[in-house]
Structures are given as structure tokens and as C-alpha cells.
Amino acid sequence: MALSRDEIREGLSDILEEVAGVNPDDVADDKSFTDDLDVDSLAMVEVVVAAEEKFGVKIPDDEVANLKNVGDAVSYIEKG
Amino acid sequence: MTEVVVTGLGATTPLGGDVASTWEALVAGRSGVGPLEQEWAQELPVRIAAQLVVEPSEVLPRVRLRRLDRSEQIALIASQQAWEDAGLSDDLDTERLGVVFGSGIGGALTLLEQDDILEEKGARRVSPFTVPMLMPNGPAAVVGLEFGARAGVHAPTSACATSAEAISWATDMIRAGRSDVAIAGGAEAVIGGLPMAGFASMKAMSTRNDEPERASRPWDTDRDGFVMGEGAGALVLERREHAEARGATIYAVIAGSGMTSDGFDIVQPDPECHGGGRAMRAAIRQAGVDKRDVGHVNAHATSTPVGDMAEVKGVKREIGDHVVLTGTKSMTGHLLGGAGAVESIATIMALHDGVIPPTINLENPDPELDLDVAANEARKVDLVAAINTGFGFGGHNAAVLFTKP
Numbered sequence A: 001m002a003l004s005r006d007e008i009r010e011g012l013s014d015i016l017e018e019v020a021g022v023n024p025d026d027v028a029d030d031k032s033f034t035d036d037l038d039v040d041s042l043a044m045v046e047v048v049v050a051a052e053e054k055f056g057v058k059i060p061d062d063e064v065a066n067l068k069n070v071g072d073a074v075s076y077i078e079k080g
Numbered sequence B: 001m002t003e004v005v006v007t008g009l010g011a012t013t014p015l016g017g018d019v020a021s022t023w024e025a026l027v028a029g030r031s032g033v034g035p036l037e038q039e040w041a042q043e044l045p046v047r048i049a050a051q052l053v054v055e056p057s058e059v060l061p062r063v064r065l066r067r068l069d070r071s072e073q074i075a076l077i078a079s080q081q082a083w084e085d086a087g088l089s090d091d092l093d094t095e096r097l098g099v100v101f102g103s104g105i106g107g108a109l110t111l112l113e114q115d116d117i118l119e120e121k122g123a124r125r126v127s128p129f130t131v132p133m134l135m136p137n138g139p140a141a142v143v144g145l146e147f148g149a150r151a152g153v154h155a156p157t158s159a160c161a162t163s164a165e166a167i168s169w170a171t172d173m174i175r176a177g178r179s180d181v182a183i184a185g186g187a188e189a190v191i192g193g194l195p196m197a198g199f200a201s202m203k204a205m206s207t208r209n210d211e212p213e214r215a216s217r218p219w220d221t222d223r224d225g226f227v228m229g230e231g232a233g234a235l236v237l238e239r240r241e242h243a244e245a246r247g248a249t250i251y252a253v254i255a256g257s258g259m260t261s262d263g264f265d266i267v268q269p270d271p272e273c274h275g276g277g278r279a280m281r282a283a284i285r286q287a288g289v290d291k292r293d294v295g296h297v298n299a300h301a302t303s304t305p306v307g308d309m310a311e312v313k314g315v316k317r318e319i320g321d322h323v324v325l326t327g328t329k330s331m332t333g334h335l336l337g338g339a340g341a342v343e344s345i346a347t348i349m350a351l352h353d354g355v356i357p358p359t360i361n362l363e364n365p366d367p368e369l370d371l372d373v374a375a376n377e378a379r380k381v382d383l384v385a386a387i388n389t390g391f392g393f394g395g396h397n398a399a400v401l402f403t404k405p
Helices: A005-020 A041-055 A070-079 B019-028 B062-066 B070-086 B108-121 B130-134 B138-147 B159-175 B193-201 B240-245 B274-287 B305-318 B336-353
Strands: B004-012 B033-035 B048-050 B097-102 B152-154 B181-188 B231-239 B252-261 B294-298 B324-326 B385-392 B396-403
Touching (some): A005 A041, A005 A070, A005 B062, B004 B159, B004 B240, B004 B336, B019 B336, B070 B138, B070 B181, B070 B336, B108 B193, B159 B396, B252 B274, B252 B336, B274 B385, B336 B385, B336 B396
Parallel strands (some): B097 B181, B294 B385
Antiparallel strands (some): B004 B231, B252 B396, B385 B396
């Protein structure tokens, strides 16, 4: 069964906390990874790899540049 | 010549998580060496080492730990302590702040761990922090970033002479007018299968696996090699006028230093200690002190058959037979790139407190040992000047001479 957006966001939030120390309370669809959550480009690499493993999706490198905020990432993972 | 003083000390070692606890254990003559209980160690010829008392995870936040090699973690911890001890504030002109911080081997544990990930899970799973974690200038860079140092961040790499050299280079940096303050030191954390096996294959390490606390025994007839240790030491060095202007407490003066090379062998020490002796002579000459005033040498003394006695010849020839020697590696094990910094801190504390920490396990002195060693018990001595030496694979020699403020 496909995961809901809320479930994906929650999973993503766990990853962000684990690899980048982001407070789960700060994670929302409109939050920018770089500007709001302080996830730099190296940390983003870790987030992407962890998300691929957790959600069983492929996120190609040229797609990562389009994932500006949490909502973008949730939508991409939702599409599978 | 510009006078350089020491205003801050920091350390995390196999004897304690800071300078106070490390110094207390050194004076008490406690060994930091123990058995390696980890599974990876059980098939190795050497299964003893001197491991940190306080794990970096007890001090640094989790996400910070993930992105730093263990050597970088302890470099940061020791430097934070030294910075706080020096009472430096955030309004320091960081364009006048330098860092000289080394490591003998660098992030070898990160290299091995990430290589396992590469083999087992593929290239995409290799951490994007791998390179900044394993590069040998990593500890220096991490310390430099922590305090925003902008005068220059340098990373000498000269094996076991690394952090004695770092203190010398940092002193030169201030003397040359390139900075007012410099954080100097070294860190090493390579207690792992491959580094241990490599040193063991060289027959450089003690195999006294059944008596870890008695394994490191400089100048004893039954010494059979060094004991690997992990740890870091950091010193805040400062131009005297700069320190005095801000009312800083001064531990000691770095009156002189010397660095030479053997041109002899990649790993064997020169049995006559010519190069090491020249480093001591250079430090004494630069300091302008009478060599009879150098009352104490914290020797490199790693507990190896050749090196320990070679250094005795060098000390006797260049300084004289009035010196009281000690070998604190008998307690800390050999911290490789961290050794010179931690032992310089011990030398400074000896000068400051008038107490020379003991060389433990010196039960049957080598028959050729004809210098006075603070054997097995701390020695109260009022000191004017003291030297720390550090020698490394590759034939690197460093000597740093400290005097009272």
C-alpha cells in the first residue's frame, strides 16, 4: 500500500534528524532544505541515499537539484 | 626576539578526559594501558592498547560526531578546552589567529570503514564526508574552523614527532609576526585492526598481552616495544605582550625549539641520536639558557630496545648527566601524532608544579642507563627549564624547551 504524504514526511523527518540534526518540529512542506533547515549539499547527499533506502525509490542526481523544499521531496517520493 | 608563552592547555588521553585528570594520573603513576576486548582484536599478535577514558560521544553532539573522524573529534575536544583555559574571547582578531595541528596517520579508521561500505554496499553509499574525515589536515582544519582562524591553518605530518613539531612551527609562526595567537597540538586515533597489525608486523610493539599495565616500560631491560595509545593535546601559544595586555595566566615560556632530520633510516633511530641531539642543542641555543639549567627532559622513550638508549646518549652528550629523565609513555602508551602535545603539557606541568611524573615499570634498568630517571615515583624538583623531545619514523626530530614565566 502506498504511503500517505504525512507518512512520507514523517519518515523524511526522521532521516533529517538522524543525519543532519534537524529538529522534527521544523519540518514542513514549505521549508527549504538549505535556507530553513540548514542542510548543506554534503548532508543532502546523505539524506537522499537514506531516503532511497527507506522508501525504495531512485532519486537521480540531476533530480536532487529540483528538490528545493520538503514538499518537493515528499511529492517525488509519493510518485515513486 | 619575540617571546612566546603558553596560556591554555587541553587534552583527552588514556588517563583522563582533561588536563587536570590526566596530570593527576601521571603524578600518581597510573597506567592507561588495558586489554583490547573488541572482536577485531582477538586474532592480532598485539591485543593491548591505551584507550581514551572519556569517549568523544560523551562530549560532542551526535551530528557533529557523524561528520568527524575520531582524530578530528579529539582534536576539537582538546582545543575547546585549551581555548576556554586561555580565557580567549570571541572578539579576538581572527586574522591574527593561527592553527598548527597535526596527526601522524590521519583518518585511517574512516578510510577502512568507508572501504568496507564501498565493498559491501557500493559507491553511492560511501559517505560524502569521507574525504574531509580522512585527510591528514582534517584535525587542523576542524580546529581552525571552530575558532575561525584566518592567519593560516597548518598540518605538520612527521609521524611521532608531529605535535612536538607543531608546537615548534606555531612558535615560529608567532615569532615571524604572522599571528599573535596560535593553537598548536596533535591528535591520533588509529586503534584498529590494520594499523595495529602493521606496527606489529614491524615488531615495533610490545606483545605483553597478559600484563597490559606492565607492557610499556621505557629503559627497563625487559622492554619489548611500544604500546599504541590514542589521544590529543592542544596548547594556546601567544605573543607575550598580547597575553599580558589581556591579563592572561601564563603557564610557561617557549624559550626555544629545534627541529632536525636524521638522514639515516626510514624507521630505525640513529643509535647515537645525532639528529635528536642536534634538535636539543638548537633549542638550548635559541633559548639562550645555560644547559646546566635544563633540569628535566620528558623523553620520547617509547619502550623500544634501540630508541630508548639512543636518546639517553643524546641527552647526556648535549645537556649533561644532571638531568632527571622521565618517560610518560609508560602510562599513556604511545599517542603517535598526539604524543608531543600531551608530553609537552606534562613538561609544562612539571615545571609549573615542581613535580616530575614517574616512569612506571622501570624495575630492572638497562645496564647502560647512566642517567637519573624519576623511576616509579613522582619526583619533587624545583625546575628552571625543561625539554620535551619527539622523534618520528622518517627520521624527524623535535625538541621544545620551556622555562618558567
